[in-house]
Amino acid sequence: MTPGLRIWAPVAALVALAALVGYLLGARSAAPGETEVIERMAALYAEEGGRISDCAARPAASDGLWLVVRCACGGAVREYFVDVYGRLAHRRAEGVLMQC
Template sequence: MRGLILPLIAGLVVAGAFGLWLGLRAVLPGETAIIDAQAARYVAETGGQPTDCAARPAAIPGVRLIVTCRGDWAVAVDNWGREVTLPDLGPNT
């Protein structure tokens, strides 16, 4: 009986750790984390300040936020904070 309990406990610990790892990966980043990441990208690309950036929710399917910095730099991001390429709608839209 002893030879069965130790491997069973080890298996349960490994399964629990794996489940926890998968669960943490499934948690979406918060809006603050997304804005901070895009602000850091803006600073690296332009030398501006992170406080130049703000975000607003998007009404576009597949886009969570639109982060803008100083009005001349903008990026649309999905639920995971990845950049989303939007089609060019032209100057009259």
């Protein structure tokens, strides 16, 4: 092994390892897309007895929030407030959800 290769091979290996770790951590912390978040909140609504097609989303007006998924059927309304990481931050329910 040449002297230059002895010095630069470990450096290159460390750089490659740092790049791999950075990629894996970045991929794990990346926020999901809008469609995925809306579908997940609509699935929560469906578990409560509603239909997924009752739901629509809009941008949130509050700081720290990203989307508000609103599901309505008859007089019942469910709103799911989603933070910038795609997590459910708050849920608001009005009215009794009947089978629509």
